[in-house]
Amino acid sequence: MPDKTAGSHRTLEGSLLAGSARFAIVAARFNDFLVKHLVDGAIDAIRRHGGDIGKVTLAWVPGAFEIPLAAKKLAESGKYDAVICLGAVIRGSTPHFEYVAGEAAKGIGQVGLSTGVPCIFGVITTENLEQAIERCGSKMGNKGFEAAVTAIELVNLHKQL
Numbered sequence: 814m815p816d817k818t819a820g821s822h823r824t825l826e827g828s829l830l831a832g833s834a835r836f837a838i839v840a841a842r843f844n845d846f847l848v849k850h851l852v853d854g855a856i857d858a859i860r861r862h863g864g865d866i867g868k869v870t871l872a873w874v875p876g877a878f879e880i881p882l883a884a885k886k887l888a889e890s891g892k893y894d895a896v897i898c899l900g901a902v903i904r905g906s907t908p909h910f911e912y913v914a915g916e917a918a919k920g921i922g923q924v925g926l927s928t929g930v931p932c933i934f935g936v937i938t939t940e941n942l943e944q945a946i947e948r949c950g951s952k953m954g955n956k957g958f959e960a961a962v963t964a965i966e967l968v969n970l971h972k973q974l
């Protein structure tokens with residue numbers, strides 16, 4: 814935690830109040846029995862942080878590999894303050910895990926940098942199904958919820974930058 818009492822520097826920090834922020838969610842249908850929980854978690858987080866879930870747009874793409882392009886179009890539309898990207902890539906189920914997970918991570922990062930719209934990496938990448946389940950609302954929390962909270966914080970921080 815930043816020490817807000819030390820020195821005379823100016824500290825910027827985004828609040829966790831969603832207010833009237835507009836969010837787009839891009840969700841990968843591959844492993845949708847898991848990703849649906851991430852989507853529910855993200856919407857729950859927006860609602861519980863005071864956001865208007867009527868303003869949320871949800872776009873489904875076939876797999877995590879397809880997330881970046883859809884995220885780019887949503888970010889470029891000017892209609893959203895942040896794009897929350899959700900998916901589940903499980904090593905056990907594919908020999909091209911590295912490609913899918915790597916391209917999703919790199920692409921989502923590039924969309925944020927190139928558009929200036931916060932683009933959140935809420936794609937879980939795990940060794941096996943058990944680890945994935947743990948991140949979709951059980952032992953390790955819900956990474957969709959966490960991704961949405963990150964989006965809220967960044968929207969509020971970016972207003973000050």
Ligand code: INI
Nearest residue numbers: 841843875876877878901902903906907
């Ligand atoms: N897509 C995922 O989102 N998760 C995976 O685990 C996965 N596996 O295992 O292959 C996956 N593959 C599909 C990929 O994202 C593309 O949709 C596909 O290659 C077509 O471009």
